[in-house]
Each structure stands twice: as structure tokens, then as C-alpha cells.
Amino acid sequence: MKVLVTDPIADAGLDRLRDAGHEVVTDYESEGEALLDAVADANALIVRSGTDVNEAVFEAATELVIVGRAGIGVDNIDIEAATDHGVIVANAPEGNVRAAAEHTVAMTFAVARSIPQAHGRLVGGEWAKGEFLGTEVNNKTLTIVGLGRVGQEVAKRLDSLGMDLVVYDPYISEERADRMGAELVEDLHDALAAGDFATIHTPLLPETEGMIGEAELAQLEGGYLINCARGGIVEEDALAKAVDDGVLAGAALDSFAEEPLPDDSPLLDVEEIVLTPHLGASTEAAQENVAVDTAEAVLAAFDDEPVLTALNAPSVDESAFPRIEPYIDVAETAGKVAAQLLDGRITEVEATYEGDIAAEEVDLVTASALKGVFEPLEWQVNAVNAPRLAEERGIEVTESKTRQTDDFQSLVRVTVRNGDDEIAVEGTLFAGEDARIVRIDGFRVDAVPYGHMLVARNTDEPGVIGLIGTVLGDHDVNIAGMFNGRETQGGEALTVYNLDSAVPDAAVEELLADDRVVEITEITLDGADGRADE
Secondary structure (H helix, E strand, C coil): CEEEECCCCCHHHHHHHHHCCCEEEECCCCCCHHHHHHHCCCCEEEECCCCCECHHHHHHCCCCCEEEECCCCCCCECHHHHHHCCCEEECCCCCCHHHHHHHHHHHHHHHHCCHHHHHHHHHCCCCCHHHCCCCCCCCCEEEEECCCHHHHHHHHHHHCCCCEEEEECCCCCHHHHHHCCEEECCCHHHHHHCCCEEEECCCCCCCCCCCECHHHHHHCCCCEEEECCCCCCECHHHHHHHHHCCCCCEEEECCCCCCCCCCCCHHHHCCCEEECCCCCCCCHHHHHHHHHHHHHHHHHHHCCCCCCCECCCCCCCCCCHHHHHHHHHHHHHHHHHHHHHCCCCCCEEEEEEEEHHHHCCCHHHHHHHHHHHHHHHCCCCCCCCHHHHHHHCCCEEEEEEECCCCCCCEEEEEEEEECCEEEEEEEEEECCCEEEEEEECCEEEEECCCCEEEEEEEECCCCHHHHHHHHHHHCCCCEEEEEEEECCCCCEEEEEEEECCCCCHHHHHHHHCCCCEEEEEEEECCCCCCCCCC
């Protein structure tokens, strides 16, 4: 596999990819048409904030599996376009959390004690001791806008220094804020008004762009604003004016709407504003961590394993993943079998979970079931874009859970519908690891889902199974395994055959010519070779 790296990352990440046997190409100069040419045959693209990964990139990169962002922010990546093209977007949210939090704390002290300004005056020959009267953080209130990973780490550190914590984050619960020792405030203006210091830790999204403007800064009157998150969240002109006019006592910024910061930025003209050139993640440990984490995400994608840090695919908690991982294949296989058994256009897909699996977060399992349903239709599909494909094609997707199960510790059922017609396929694990299809359309079976399979519905009477075996043998198709189920004696039966090769059309026609054979469907799963020669 080819990995294109267009922004510098630590050698540890590059070495991890090379050690796994992949081709790594570093190209830190290409942009525009040159970038489109470079990415055309890449299977993975690794970037930081310097590469604009837009719709045109995804159009050009027809072999692309994953875009890895060596860091947290992904505002330079068109995630909607990635999803439309079935490309995973993954970041490295843990690797630089500590570094970003420590830089935020450092900037808090720098602006509260005027450290850069005092240093500048001293090296300029002035002993200006009497001109810098600082502010202690002890017994002050810190407003945290966004209690994500970095926000939590900042909260821990400044709480230990005696600060009271107020949080504004519409996506967290009061219980979670309580666990951090913080007061959750539902209104941004009220949260800012409560703080002596305010620190920003939200991603740059359409709803957060410019969220801290003149009106918001006025609520923090006399206080200090720190932004080590993303540029564009704070309106920089308004901030410069607020500090220069004395509305705020000071500010500290590490990220900007335009980087590098333009020479004519008003921020540069206000002495009480401390500026650093986006250094939040600039520690040796952080750079190595995000590089290795990104490489691991790429390797997981190449191995067709879930990428735990994917932003546009169903997420799963790392501790829960070992419990649901085996059922990902079960659900995908059940979906493939169900889709191939149902005639006509699929209008609805239902994923049902019974037993222990029902206690887990199963979004990734459901997405895998959809992937299985859509693959036989020859759509370009994976767990990333399967939910989007269902929505675009008007296919209703439902999910249900029950802890009760009659026969198995855990069971996954995938039901596909076409109006009034439906097929349900149920799967589970034997011995905790071997996938089995245990029921098809209500018929109890014990089928190993692999390669070429034949599903036959026939009357339950002597000689039918022998007929099917004879016809397959006459066409040089060997039966590797057989699993039979029936509703009642003498009623209808369903038999699943594992075969060593595909079934010729002539064999299917010969079988259907017998009135005892109701329906014949060939199923193709992983491990199957091509169509049989006629």
C-alpha cells in the first residue's frame, strides 16, 4: 500500500508504516494540480494543518482508504466529501492533549503575570519591576468553553491551583461537569460573565466560527481570554479592540484565523496580548505520539479493522471494542446473505441484537451490517459511507435490542424488506470466535458462512436432497458441507450447502425444473472464486 505524507510528521510514525511493509512517500511541497497528481494512486494520505484536503482531492484519489490527521483539528479536511467517497478521516486526539493543556496553563500564567512583556523590557535594558503588577489565579474563576479532552486536562491542572471552574458545553451532562468539580452553565454569556479567566477548547465548526465576538468579550469585563484551540473561533479584531480599550485585562492566543499571522494583524499592536505561533502541540513527545497514533490508524484501515479514532465512521470505546469486534463480521455476513436472498429493491434494513451484545454500543456493528447488505449490489461501500448511502437511497434503517434470548448468549439478526416481502438472517458465535448462520427466514440451520453457498427451499420429502447432490455432482460441483432445517415434517425445508466452486446456471435450471424444488439461490461470500464455467 502507498502512503502519501504531505506535512512533516515525526520519524517514528513513518518508520512504523515502513516496518509494516508499506511504501511511504513524503511530499511537502505539492499543492493544487501537483497534489492531485501525487494523491491519485495513494491508499492513505497523512496531513497536519498545512494541506487542504478538499473535494477535488477525493475526486482524484480513487484508491484512497483513509486520511490521517496527525493532530486534533480537521478543519482543513472536507469530511462530508470524504464520507461521500467512502474514505475514513481519523485524527490523533490523544497524542498532544497533555502538550496542549500544558501550553494553555503556561499562557494563562504568561498573560496573568505579564511574563513576555517583562522579559522584553528587561532584555531591552529596562528594570521595570514597578510596572508589572500581576494577577494570581488562586481563588479566581476559570470559564472553560468546551470540556473535551484538552479542556478536561486544563480543568484538572488549574483546579489544583485553587481556581473555581465554570463550564459552557452544550454537549455534556451536568453529571459529567460535577465529576470535574465544575459548574455547568447553559448560556455562553452567563458563563463568560462568571469568569475571571476564560479558555477556549472547542473545534472550529460552522457553529463555533466567530462565537466569541464583541458581545461575548464584553461579558468577560476585566478578565483574561486564552485561546489555544483553533483560530477563527475568536473574532480577532474585536479582541484586539477589547483589550486595547481596557474591556479585558489581557489575552493570550496560540492559534489564528490566518496562519502565519499577517504583519498587519491588530493583535500585534496591543502589548497586553500574548501571542505564540501555534505551539500547543510542539513538544517532542506530542509530535512522536500523534505520528505513531496516525500510523496505527492507517494500518488498522489497511487491515480492514475498525479505526477507533475515525471521525466519519461509527465510533466505539476502546475498552468495549474486544466485546463487539467478533460481531462485526457476523453482522456483515448476515447482511450479505439476506441481501442476496431477497428479490427486488431493498426498502428497509433492521438490525436486531439479543443477549449480551444488546448491552453494548453497536453503531459500528449496524454500519457493518449495512455494508454487508449493500456489497452484493456492487455499490462502492464501507462502514464509513454505508449509513449515508442508505439515507440517500431512501432505505429506512432501524435498530432494536433486547437482553432476552432463547438459545444463544448473543445473537445478531439482519432483516431486509421490500414492501411486504422480507428475509431475516441470524448469526452468532460458536466458542466465542467462529461465526455461524443459525437461522434463515425462520428455518433453524447451522451454516458456516464462507465462499460459495447454495440455499435451497424444497418440499420436505425423501429424495430431494439426493436429487440436489446428484445434479451438483453431474456439473462437477463438490459439496463441502450441508445444513438442513424444516418447519414441520412433510412441510417446507431449507438447506444450506457449502460448495467448493460456483454453480453453473444450467445446474440451477435443472434443479428448478423439479417441482419439489421451490427456490434456489446462490450466495457468494468472502473466499469464493469466480463464476463457474458453463
